[in-house]
Amino acid sequence: MWDAIVVGGGLAGWIAGIRAAQRGKKVLLITEGVGTLFYFSGIFDYGEVENLRHLPKHPYTLFNSQAVAQGKRFVQEICPEYVVKDTPQSALTVLGTVRRGDLMPRNMVLPDRQEPCKLVLLVPEGLKDFFPEIVMANLAREFPGWQVSEKRMQVAALAEWTRLGKSVSSIDYANIWRSEEGQIALAHEIDEIKRRHQQAGKTQERLVVVLPSLVTEYFDASRTKPYQKEFSLPILEMSSFVPSPHGRYFAEYLKHVFSDLGGELMLGARAVSFNGASTTENQVKSCPELTVHSMGKSLCLKGEKFIIATGGLLGGGIKVGMVRQSIRESVFDLPLFVPKGWSDPRFLAPQPFAQIGVETDEWLRPLDPENGKLVWDNVHVAGRMLAHWDPWTQKCGGGVSITSGYAAAELI
Amino acid sequence: MREIDTQVVVIGGGATGVGILRDLSLRGIPALLLEQGDLAHGTSSRFHGLLHSGGRYVVKDEKAAKECIEENIILKHIAAHCIEDTSGWFVYLKGDDPNYLQLWIKGCALAGILVKEVPLEEAFQIEPLLTRQAKRVFEVPDATVDGFKLLWANLKSAQKYGGTYQTYCKVQSLWLENGHVVGVYAEDLITGEKLQVRSKIVVNAAGPWSSEIAAMSGFEVQMVKNKGSLLVFNQRLFNRVINHLRTPGDGDIFVPHETVTILGTTSHTVELPDDHLVNEQDVTYLLEMGQNLLEEIKQYRVIRAFAGIRPLYESADDADHEGRGVSRNFALLDHEKMDGVRGLVSIVGGKLTTYRLMAEKVTDWVATKLEVHTTCRTAEEPLQHEIATEVWDQARRLLGTAAADKMMERLNEQTGSVVEAIAQQPLLGQFVCECEMVTQAEVLHALQDPSVHSLDDLRRQTRLGMGTCQGTYCTYRATPMLQQAFGGGWERTVIEYHKLLAERWRGITPVLWGEQLRESELARALYLNVLDFKVEESGG
Numbered sequence: 032m033w034d035a036i037v038v039g040g041g042l043a044g045w046i047a048g049i050r051a052a053q054r055g056k057k058v059l060l061i062t063e064g065v066g067t068l069f070y071f072s073g074i075f076d077y078g079e080v081e082n083l084r085h086l087p088k089h090p091y092t093l094f095n096s097q098a099v100a101q102g103k104r105f106v107q108e109i110c111p112e113y114v115v116k117d118t119p120q121s122a123l124t125v126l127g128t129v130r131r132g133d134l135m136p137r138n139m140v141l142p143d144r145q146e147p148c149k150l151v152l153l154v155p156e157g158l159k160d161f162f163p164e165i166v167m168a169n170l171a172r173e174f175p176g177w178q179v180s181e182k183r184m185q186v187a188a189l190a191e192w193t194r195l196g197k198s199v200s201s202i203d204y205a206n207i208w209r210s211e212e213g214q215i216a217l218a219h220e221i222d223e224i225k226r227r228h229q230q231a232g233k234t235q236e237r238l239v240v241v242l243p244s245l246v247t248e249y250f251d252a253s254r255t256k257p258y259q260k261e262f263s264l265p266i267l268e269m270s271s272f273v274p275s276p277h278g279r280y281f282a283e284y285l286k287h288v289f290s291d292l293g294g295e296l297m298l299g300a301r302a303v304s305f306n307g308a309s310t311t312e313n314q315v316k317s318c319p320e321l322t323v324h325s326m327g328k329s330l331c332l333k334g335e336k337f338i339i340a341t342g343g344l345l346g347g348g349i350k351v352g353m354v355r356q357s358i359r360e361s362v363f364d365l366p367l368f369v370p371k372g373w374s375d376p377r378f379l380a381p382q383p384f385a386q387i388g389v390e391t392d393e394w395l396r397p398l399d400p401e402n403g404k405l406v407w408d409n410v411h412v413a414g415r416m417l418a419h420w421d422p423w424t425q426k427c428g429g430g431v432s433i434t435s436g437y438a439a440a441e442l443i
Numbered sequence: 444m445r446e447i448d449t450q451v452v453v454i455g456g457g458a459t460g461v462g463i464l465r466d467l468s469l470r471g472i473p474a475l476l477l478e479q480g481d482l483a484h485g486t487s488s489r490f491h492g493l494l495h496s497g498g499r500y501v502v503k504d505e506k507a508a509k510e511c512i513e514e515n516i517i518l519k520h521i522a523a524h525c526i527e528d529t530s531g532w533f534v535y536l537k538g539d540d541p542n543y544l545q546l547w548i549k550g551c552a553l554a555g556i557l558v559k560e561v562p563l564e565e566a567f568q569i570e571p572l573l574t575r576q577a578k579r580v581f582e583v584p585d586a587t588v589d590g591f592k593l594l595w596a597n598l599k600s601a602q603k604y605g606g607t608y609q610t611y612c613k614v615q616s617l618w619l620e621n622g623h624v625v626g627v628y629a630e631d632l633i634t635g636e637k638l639q640v641r642s643k644i645v646v647n648a649a650g651p652w653s654s655e656i657a658a659m660s661g662f663e664v665q666m667v668k669n670k671g672s673l674l675v676f677n678q679r680l681f682n683r684v685i686n687h688l689r690t691p692g693d694g695d696i697f698v699p700h701e702t703v704t705i706l707g708t709t710s711h712t713v714e715l716p717d718d719h720l721v722n723e724q725d726v727t728y729l730l731e732m733g734q735n736l737l738e739e740i741k742q743y744r745v746i747r748a749f750a751g752i753r754p755l756y757e758s759a760d761d762a763d764h765e766g767r768g769v770s771r772n773f774a775l776l777d778h779e780k781m782d783g784v785r786g787l788v789s790i791v792g793g794k795l796t797t798y799r800l801m802a803e804k805v806t807d808w809v810a811t812k813l814e815v816h817t818t819c820r821t822a823e824e825p826l827q828h829e830i831a832t833e834v835w836d837q838a839r840r841l842l843g844t845a846a847a848d849k850m851m852e853r854l855n856e857q858t859g860s861v862v863e864a865i866a867q868q869p870l871l872g873q874f875v876c877e878c879e880m881v882t883q884a885e886v887l888h889a890l891q892d893p894s895v896h897s898l899d900d901l902r903r904q905t906r907l908g909m910g911t912c913q914g915t916y917c918t919y920r921a922t923p924m925l926q927q928a929f930g931g932g933w934e935r936t937v938i939e940y941h942k943l944l945a946e947r948w949r950g951i952t953p954v955l956w957g958e959q960l961r962e963s964e965l966a967r968a969l970y971l972n973v974l975d976f977k978v979e980e981s982g983g
Binding site: 067070072076124125126128130157159160162164165168169172193194195196197198270271272273343344345347350351352353354355373374375376377378379380381382384385422423424426428 | 873919936955957975979980982
């Protein structure tokens with residue numbers, strides 16, 4: 032018997048699991064796949080929290096500002112490289128444009144625009160889905176009056192590979208940067224930039240090296256403490272494209288934090304159903320156990336409480352059948368809010384289908400949208416599965432997932 | 444005002460128009476083709492891509508069936524690189540009309556279509572998804588054809604013999620003198636420049652827009668605009684064309700193409716020549732019909748719906764129509780005979796399989812008027828070129844066989860320069876489009892074509908964005924090349940992104956469920972979050 036069983040290994044699930052374990056609860060986290068952190072840019076967006084809180088039934092209406100702030104602080108606590116500030120900060124996209132963000136690693140935060148510096152874009156040879164010319168042009172556009180230059184670099188280990196015309200993903204490069212040779216090569220390039228700069232006699236200018244993808248070890252995910260070198264110039268990392276090295280290492284890191292706190296993990300397992308029935312007609316159902324399929328076996332797991340964070344349309348928590356004949360929460364068949372309109376003719380406009388999800392009471396317990404009645408007494412819903420929001424147009428994906436995951440853990 | 448003098452103006456850059464341009468050019472007749480959009484933006488890119496054997500028409504229309512099988516054989520010979528010789532099956536199901544079956548077998552024999560019965564057990568082995576309701580299966584020489592490739596091959600051939608064309612050039616009116624057509628007035632939609640083209644003959648090959656063109660001078664072309672909707676699945680469900688052996692109807696043809704399968708079609712009369720919207724009822728209906736041949740159809744992922752307008756000829760008088768010496772399926776309208784106006788001919792009806800024959804008939808007519816006596820060579824002269832063995836070898840070495848072969852099919856004789864570029868700079872061999880295996884070098888090559896004005900034009904030339912990701916990744920990957928080719932800085936590039944994504948979205952919204960919905964959420968996450976594009980205002 033666990034105090035809580037968390038279903039889903041995405042951002043909300045991990046946050047919930049870690050927080051519950053930190054509070055000394057006996058927690059099991061079950062996940063079938065890898066969640067959508069693999070599309071993670073490295074930046075958590077919170078959006079205009081106070082404005083969004085006024086939208087009817089938006090998940091933010093379930094939390095007060097204190098709860099939102101608590102979640103933010105919690106991220107910083109478990110991952111100190113993430114900087115919490117009261118005002119939004121800015122970072123570079125993979126295209127070299129400037130975007131805002133609320134919570135991001137220190138190395139990603141843009142330098143103060145009031146203090147011009149010289150940016151040197153260091154481009155690893157053959158990096159897939161990265162366009163130096165575009166980034167250079169966008170940097171020049173975004174920082175008028177700043178000096179921007181480019182330097183290409185080749186890593187010995189990949190020389191033959193790129194010579195054959197094969198590209199290298201940013202995840203592969205991130206692996207290289209975590210090795211001793213990679214760190215030395217990078218440090219060498221950076222020293223070289225500094226040396227040339229000094230030779231040109233421009234010592235008073237502030238110099239910043241811009242690097243695509245993840246190069247610094249901002250959390251020690253592998254627990255091996257790889258060789259780590261101090262670079263001779265400040266580094267500015269750009270946010271990730273997919274597949275995201277930030278997402279990959281962040282997920283791995285969260286997994287370690289969770290395990291270190293005594294959390295139990297079941298990977299590659301598919302939660303199938305709740306086994307529970309109401310004792311009488313009018314009583315709210317309480318769920319004693321969960322059926323899980325894992326490695327060809329069927330298991331029944333007992334828990335006091337359950338946190339459902341299996342994601343939305345993208346994560347696979349909600350499935351929409353052909354011609355929308357069936358729209359289901361794919362594990363527990365929770366009743367869903369389904370918007371009347373379905374799509375907007377403009378692709379990048381708010382899409383009605385994004386609002387689909389589970390409605391809850393203020394304790395994140397699922398409600399039947401038909402009659403507002405509580406469905407399960409001991410089940411809490413967190414993350415993308417919540418109804419009435421759109422992470423992409425409201426720019427609040429990280430905010431809702433972190434806040435609801437944290438809040439769910441507080442209810443255990 | 445730019446003035447141009449030529450012998451023939453061809454209006455319409457679809458398969459028929461470009462086929463006519465090629466035929467005229469091969470016979471040494473100077474001609475200029477004008478197209479209001481990009482080549483093939485209309486019906487020629489909006490069909491199922493089936494190269495008919497004629498089997499579909501044998502019962503109802505023997506003449507059309509004969510034309511199909513003859514053209515089928517010719518095209519497999521002259522345009523092998525645009526055709527996948529898949530063969531096709533006609534499947535007779537439990538409960539189908541046995542009389543029709545008998546008529547069909549007889550009809551095929553009469554039309555000269557080779558039919559081979561496939562034992563049922565074998566059929567289920569070869570095409571495991573085929574419905575178990577199948578009673579008898581017959582193989583015919585159906586094939587699949589890439590309409591884009593075919594059209595560009597025709598264009599390249601026409602250019603070689605002096606044919607000229609201009610895209611994004613809209614005909615404003617016919618130029619009339621003493622009641623006869625002596626040319627056209629047109630406008631270059633990109634530069635705004637006006638054109639005045641004098642010619643001896645104007646050929647109206649504008650497909651669904653034909654009646655609009657004729658109406659400019661008060662002439663009538665009797666035509667029905669008939670919309671056919673189609674669905675694209677994300678995989679090859681079948682490896683050959685699958686037809687339902689019954690009176691031709693809706694949703695009874697599956698056509699495999701590269702990595703996808705197309706299911707078609709529906710049939711509705713519409714008013715506008717560009718009414719390409721597919722509604723959900725059409726989708727549901729197609730899926731229901733498709734279920735007859737593929738029982739588990741609802742398990743598969745539909746990535747897109749699209750529609751094309753068939754410009755069907757409708758004669759007031761069938762006898763008169765027959766008198767013109769062309770089949771019921773296409774008609775050559777001599778406006779001198781019909782309206783007493785010299786210098787104008789319209790070609791309507793027909794199907795892609797018979798585009799070459801239609802072009803031949805029109806060009807024969809034009810040649811007679813111009814007293815040119817060269818004979819038609821389009822049935823003999825191949826559209827593809829022998830590619831040097833060294834180029835083949837080098838391309839395969841650099842890109843692997845699958846990608847190299849696809850590229851050579853698309854580029855044909857222009858492969859050499861692209862392969863050379865990759866050899867010089869191997870990273871240009873990276874794929875921009877992983878579904879259709881289009882390399883950076885090929886995109887750069889296509890962008891040099893002066894008729895490519897947008898990302899969407901690029902799509903028609905390279906198939907970029909037409910695979911299973913529907914533009915999510917390849918649009919992004921084309922960024923640096925677009926900016927280089929089009930200029931205009933970042934703002935222009937963002938506009939191009941928006942246009943292509945909007946075009947793709949139009950085809951996805953009618954099938955927005957299942958894995959395609961999931962993929963769309965991924966695309967939204969990429970563009971709105973990772974790339975931080977601006978949120979659009981709701982379009983209502």
